[in-house]
Amino acid sequence: MNARQWTAQWIWGGTEESPRNEWRCFRKVFELPEEVLEEAWLHIAADSRYVLYVNGEQVGRGPVRSWREEQFYDSYEVGHLLQAGESNVIAVHVLHFGVTNFYYIRGRGGLLAELEYGVKSAGGTAVESNLMMRVGSDDTWVTSRLQAQNPNSPRMSCQQGFADIYDARQWDERWVTVKYREDGPDSTWEPSQVIGPPGVDPWKRLVPRDIPFLTEEKIYPSRLMSLRRVQAPAWSAVLDLRAAMMPDSVFHANPVSFVGYLAGELVLKEAGQVTFGFPAGWRTENMWVDGRLCSDWYGESPERYCTLELTAGEHFVLIDVTSWDHGGGFHLAAHAEVPMEWRSPAGEGTQPDGPPLVIIGPFDAAVHIDHQDPQPMKRDHPEYLKAAGATKFKELQDLAGWIRPLPASLYSEEDVFGANVWTVEAEPYSIPSQLEHAILPIPEPGVLPLFDNGASDCEIVVDVGRETSGFIGFEVEAEAGTVIDVYGFEYMRDDYRQHTYGLDNTIRYVCRQGRQRYLSPVRRGFRYMVLTVRKAAAPVKLHELYVNQSTYPVTNTGAFQCSDPLLNEIWNISRHTTRLCMEDTFVDCPSYEQVFWVGDSRNEALVNYYVFGSLDIVKRCLNLVPGSKDMSPLYIDQVPSGWSSVIPNWTFFWSIACLEYVEHTNDKDFAVKIWPAVQYTLEHYLQKLNGDGLLDMRGWNLLDWAPIDQPNEGIVTHQNLLLVLALNKAAELARIAGEETEVIERMLRAGEILSLAINAHLWEERQQAYLDCIHADGRRSDIFSMQTQVLAYLTAVATGERKEIIGEYLLKPKATFVQIGSPFMSFFYYEALVDAGRYDQMLNDIRHNYGQMLRYDATTCWEMYPNFSENRANPDQLTRSHCHAWSAAPGYFLGQGILGVKRADPGWTRVLIEPQPCDLDWARGSVPLPQGGRIDVSWSVDGDIMNVRVAAPSSIELEVRVPDGMREQVTLVGNG
Structure with missing residues (x-):
């Protein structure tokens, strides 16, 4: 298959090469001869994602994430789905992102598909292989935008694509079947447009999929948690301010900053109380209504609300949206008990059905490649200052050159996330026994109550039982126009729900008449589902609610049990965490990001070796990393991605993981292949040594989510230490790859010289410890951390008396040191304890830290330890992500150590x-x-x-x- 010859063409449709968030359908009906079919293979690639059907049966999803220049394609055996002597249909649902994110670099919309099959004659003679018959994508295929999908749906997050808003009244779900007719009076189908043959830009090279297909297993909820009558705010909207302020930002995923405003006009039919809300967090405190600065804000962080008494008539609303922005949705809402209407303050000249808000600015804007800079905005532009506090829109007429409509494609009032976070009314009800049927796989449906004749909404919360990752599906019976909202989140306790701020993990489905099914094509991670019925004219029957869990295919080959039940459960959640974070690559988490973070995957690979033993996924991840060399010779920290971000330690972990894979598998051919890429990036790092022989560079100099001193510029001790380890490991990889002795010795010598420099310049005699950093201005840090001491021990830079001193810190950390803040850092701590032979200390730490997670009903390992660092703003928030594979250390250490x-x-x-x-x-x-x-x-x-x-x-x-x-x-x- 590697050298297969394609006859198919890349095809697309519509008027845009790379439309934003477009779902497009393709069909090809063809006749098969009556002869008996030999095996048949369907090969397919798409930009950005696809769902493939043959004769109405779902065949698979894909493709795996790719660098744009090296597009992966999938191959399926489909002979069992074809009908000899009859009409057959290939149907493909393509989801094109149209924006760059953390796992996709914008190309253009495209589909490439080719069916190849052989037949036997009536006498049973097989057709020669070079006479294989083919059905390839070309201009005889027909295409239509999937009319039910709203392309204005919000970005899920800066890392990902889009949530789905789907109106089932606008589409015939039978389009995947052969009996469907494409030529009705209102048909939107048209011939596909040929882009070009394989090899056409931007997909310069096609390569076969290098890992198995992912699983798709049906998971039903375990229990119904609550039933409430709820009411959403009267108006809410979600905007993509990043794309609105800086349109070219769709071509990259770097953070941007901008200075500017949003403005709108709120019209009240009568005087009343109006509450303005930012349910997902606000940008600044500067919001004016008729020139009056809103000052009495309330609400738990990051939500903010302000209530004003307003007269009947028109009110000018001006919002300062100056901010640092990486992407995702900006949620804005308002509620009043009196009739209200938003309209554009620009009046004539605006689109009648366009967004009721205008953009003013940006007065200053910048793109940032490095990790977030908290002070990127210049707020001294005179026109920006002049606009502040305007009482009427006409006062801004002198700024006409800075004012423009908010693009309709970047605005939606279908704000499911905002409506879930801000419920202006919420009344709990007892759960009737018949409603339990809604989550059981039985023929009898659960009936969702109708409140106030549909004027209020009905909300249920279900627990899937444990964290999951996959595709949400449901079957309902409802009146046309009924709205079904689904929102997935990870944690709740008593009355507290941890909303996924920064992640729009939602679906809005508008029902057609009668019984119907929907399976979202968008992957999501969560444990709990909120299902809310809105605008119902009659009670909704819920026949089925489920998740098609989708992960890398593994078997439970690894196992661990011991006399301590707590450790057994900790091992189990470590295994489940690792599995959910194995997709087409390792990912950091299945919910917020779904991103292949290069440094995370080193630890994930080691855990996987012990609990599953999968190899292809590790090799694939390692091979993907050097694809970023055109973005940075230092290799970026998440791939394939449009964010040009470099975490030096992540590159070092990758190079170390390359050797660990070779040692684990004894795959010397891989060592030969990967060694030049390892050598290339490490030699570029060596060019960044300063006059003292220390690594001194600008980057995202991260190791742990803790207040250690790790500035983005200067000499950071922990990454100097890890560079020593990377150089020593690289020398061993070079030896296995058959590299010349001179090259091996150069790596070893570089590591030795760097180790000497660290001991000469970064040891603080008075503290008897290694300091965290030397700042770019030469100031020596006064912060000392366990993180730095652990790595000094683990990398063997600390020797002799210093090693003995650091060894004592492993057992009794100094109270004045910054303590370990994440299970990721604990992985290296446990490695150091194993090296020191202190398994008892390791077990006690695992019991304490992971036992906390189990106390709060964790089914997976958390990203951070409770109430640490960024969690402190909200004591109920125990961690950001409740499923993070960088945290699954016990899955490795209990097997390897205990x-x-x-x-x-x-x-x-x-x-x-x-x-x-x-x-x-x-x-x-x-x-x-x-x-x-x-x-x-x-x-x-x-x-x-x-x-x-x-x-x-x-x-x-x-x-x-x-x-x-x-x-x-x-x-x-x-x-x-």
Whole structure:
């Protein structure tokens, strides 16, 4: 398949090459001969994503994320879905983003599809392979924009694409079937437009998918949490201010900053009280109504609300939206008990049905490649200052050159997220027993109550039972025009819901008449679902509510159990976290971002080796990283992405992970292939050493979500330490790759010189510790952190007496040191403790920190520890993301350290079994092997005797070591 020859053409439709958030459908009806079909393969690629159907059956989704110049395509065996001697149809639903994000770089809309099949004659003679028949995409395929989808739906987040707003009255769901007619009187179907053959820009090279297809397994909710009568604010809207202020920002995912305003006119039919709300957070405190500055703001962060008494008539509203903006939706709402209407203050000349808001500015704007700068805006522009506090729009006539309509494509009043966050009325009801049927897979539906004859909305909250990632689906019976809103979030406790601020994790579905189904094509991560029925003329029957969970295909080859039930549950949530963060790459989390963060994936790979043993996903991730070399020779920190951001440590973790993969698999061919990319970036880092021999650079110099001193410019100790480790590991990778001795020695020498420089310049004798950094102005940091000390120990830069001192800090951290703030950093802490032989300390830390998560009903591992750093603004918010694979350390350390299964030679040809019982009575488990199969280990302690049983393939050499002072009873068993 690697060298396959395509006859198909790239095709598209409509009037725009790269429309914003367009769902487009393609169909090809074709006849098959009556001869018996041999196997048939359908090869497909699309920009940006697709859902493929053959004769009405969903075949698959894709493609996997790609660099634009190297587009992956998928291949499906579809012979079982084709009908010989009859008409058949290929139908493809393409979702084109039209904007760059953190996992997609804007190209243009496109579909490439080709069916190839062979037949047998009536006598049974197979057709020659070079006479294979083909049905390829070209101008005989027809296409239509999917009319039910609203392209003005909000961005889910700066990292992702778009939420879905879908009006089922506008589309015939039978379009994927062969009997569907494309030529009705109101048909929107037209011939597809040919872009060009494979190799046409921007998809310069086609390569076959390099990992298995993802799973799609139906998950039903476990319980119904609540029923409420609710009411949304009278008006709410969501805007893409980033794209409105800086239209070219759709071509990149870098943060931008701008200085400017939004303005609108609010008309009240009678005097009354009006509350203005920013349900997802505000930009500034500067909002004026008729020149009156709103000052009495209230609401829990980040929500803000202000209530004013207004007279009947017109009121000019001016909002300062000056901000730093990475993307996503800006939510604005207003509520009054008296009739009100928004309209554009510009009056004549505006679009009659256009947004009722105008943009003023930007008076200053900039694009930022580095991580966020809190002071990028210049607020001294005279026209900007002149506009502040205007009482009427006509006072701004001198600024006519700065005023323009808000583009309709960037505005929507279908604000599901805002309506969920701000409920102006919420009355709880007891849950009737029949409503429980709504979440059960039984024929009898649950009936959602109708409140106030549909004037109020009906809301239910369901618990899926544990965190999940996939595609939300439901089946309802309703009157036409009934609105079904779905919102997914991760955590609730008692009356508290942790809203996904910064993530519009929502669906709005407008019903056609009768019984109908909907399966969102947009991936989402969550645990809880809020389903709200709005504008219902009759009670809605909910027949089914589910999630098609979709992850990288794994089996539970790895296992761990011990005498401590708490550790068993911690291992289980670590495994589940890792699985949910395995998509077409490792991702940081299934909800907020779904992004392949390069540094995160190093730890995720190690956990995966022990709980699942999957290899293709690791290799794919490692191979994707050098694709960013045209953006930065230092390689960017999330790929493939349009954000040109560099975290040096993430590149170092990637280079280390390359060696760890080679050592795990003994894949020397991979070492040969990847070594030049590792050498390329590390040599560019060495060019950034200063006169003292220290890495001194501008970047996002991150290690942990904690208040350590890690400025974006200057000498940061922890990344100097990690560069030492990366150089030493690179030398070993070079040796395996067969590199010349001179190159290997150059890497080792560079690491040695850097280590000497760190000890000469970054050790603080009075504190007996390594300081966090030296700022760009030469100021030595007065902050000392456990993070820096842990890495000094782990990288072996600290030697002799200094290593002994740091070793004591591992066991008894100084109270004056910044403490570890995330489970990600704990991974390196545990590595250091293992190196020091302090398994008991590691177990106690795991029990304490992960036990906190379980106390709050966690089913996955959290991004941060409770109430740390950015969580402190809200004591109920325990962490931002409740499912983060960089946090799944116990999945690795309980198997590697406590069970004691360790690779002794590359490729696991020799294995060391070295149990560490600590305070446990027994443990048992399994570790997958890269060559297939597994090692099963069980041990128990009886006084000073340790009984150890090991089952492993006979080809593996085993060595068993028990702790000092214990006697061993070992049983070795072959398992294949």
